[in-house]
Amino acid sequence: MSGITLCVENVSWRPGRRAPLVLHPTSFCVQAGRVLGIVGPNGAGKSTLLRLLYRFQTPSTGRVLVDGEDLWTMQARKAACQIAAVLQEQPAAFGLTVREIVALGRTPHQQGFTSTGAHGAGVVARVIALLDLDALADRQFGTLSGGERQRVMVARALAQEPQILIMDEPTNHLDIRHQLEVLALIRSLDLTIVVSLHDLNMAAGICDDVLVLKAGHTHGFGAPDDLLTESLVSQTFSIDARRERLAPSDTNHLSFHLPQH
Structure with missing residues (x-):
């Protein structure tokens, strides 16, 4: 896995044609392999922006370019192979084990009803180990704590073998040790990463660039030490x-x- 460039050009979003803008026109580029932190108070538009980046919502204006290609003109399967998301909302498990949840990350790479295959099984095993989930691999997802579930969601995203990783408050529900482990993991991955964070000192510590939002407007974009005055x-x-x-x-x-x- 290696990162690719993500560029946002005058992207905005409103919930309806006559509704006010929730996110006003926003532009920035994240170069391949860099970590962008999105920060701002509650209601700033952070989660809305992320939804546009992982193709959950269509921008009202502007374009999201993935390695120069418009995200909304590429096939959905290709987009899913390039972009993975770790969200605050965790899905209903329906009795699935941790290993089965993580294996769902391989879905975009499968054709029809084919099985995961040897390569996919190896990827699943590797990310389970990377997130320290071996002891939980055969547990049902619904029996886990909030922090354990969050680590499973990170593992599932990495099982997609994405080039861009979108993370919405990834340290929520984690104890201090696992917060530090997830932060170290973010820094170690050779991916382009966009992560929303509440903790400004945490953002300054792990991000190459920071985008500051307030009430849907951009208040600044740049290196943390220069921007977070x-x-x-x-x-x-x-x-x-x-x-x-x-x-x-x-x-x-x-x-x-x-x-x-």
């Missing part, structure tokens, strides 16, 4: 943000406070 973060989130240096690592860290009236 005290003034921009304070204005976007309606708080008092302060940048600090943490010893002994001497790294930048944002702290957040309610405005003083």
Whole structure:
């Protein structure tokens, strides 16, 4: 697996022809193999934008280009082989085991009713090991904790062997150890990744670029250290943000406070 370029050109979305825009025209490019973090307050349009990127909703205006090809002109199977998504919503399992859920990620690569095959079975085994799910592989998905289910969803997405990975709040429901493991995994993957995050310090730590949204508008796009200034973060989130240096690592860290009236 290796990443490819994802470009968004003047993409917007509204729920109906006469409805107000939920996402106003937005443009950016994520170069192959880079990690883009999308941040912003609740209702900023983060999940709406992600839905346009994994072909769940059609843009009202603009184009999503995958390696130069319009996402909505390519065949659905090809799109599914190139783009995988890890969502906050987790599906009903209908009695499936973890291994069977992960194997569903191979569906776009199968023809008709053919089985997963030796290559597919190897991919499934590899991502189960990568996400530390071996001990849970034969458990029913419905018996797992929220954090365990989230790791299964990441494994299922990786079983698609995508070139672009879309992740909507992937650390939700995870304990601290597994948060760190998922973050380390994101950095280690040779994929183009777009991830929405609430934690700005987490975004600064793992993302090459950051897109800041508020009320459906773009408030900035660029490298985290350059973009996530005290003034921009304070204005976007309606708080008092302060940048600090943490010893002994001497790294930048944002702290957040309610405005003083």
